[in-house]
Structure formats: C-alpha cells, structure tokens
Amino acid sequence: MPLAVKPYVSEVTSFLQDLKARNPELEAQQKAGRARLWDRPQDAELREAFDSARVAQKPYVYGTD
Numbered sequence: 001m002p003l004a005v006k007p008y009v010s011e012v013t014s015f016l017q018d019l020k021a022r023n024p025e026l027e028a029q030q031k032a033g034r035a036r037l038w039d040r041p042q043d044a045e046l047r048e049a050f051d052s053a054r055v056a057q058k059p060y061v062y063g064t065d
Helices: 011-022 026-037 044-053
Strands: none
Touching: 011 026
C-alpha cells in the first residue's frame, strides 16, 4: 500500500487559510474596498481630453534640436 503524501503548505498559505476560515466575510470586504478605490465608472470625454493633451516624447530626450 503506497504512502499518502501530504502536499506542502507554507506558513503564509496556512495563515491566510486560517484567517479566511475565522473571518468568512473577509473576501467580500476586500472586494468592496477594491470597488471603492479602483472599480469606478470612467469619463470617456475626460479620458479623450487627457489623451489629446499628451505630448510625445522625443526619441533622445537629451538631444538638442
């Protein structure tokens, strides 16, 4: 009969698994925090204005014309 090999789990992984087991709503809180900071609706007109105001960089920045 072959021996069952237990897969390696790092301390960090076991800590995170334990944290999520003790606090099941943690992932929902993380997603809500991300939505507040990053998942915002974008203003297309403002993005277009930023893009049109961009100045192209010269191939050699230190060169003189």
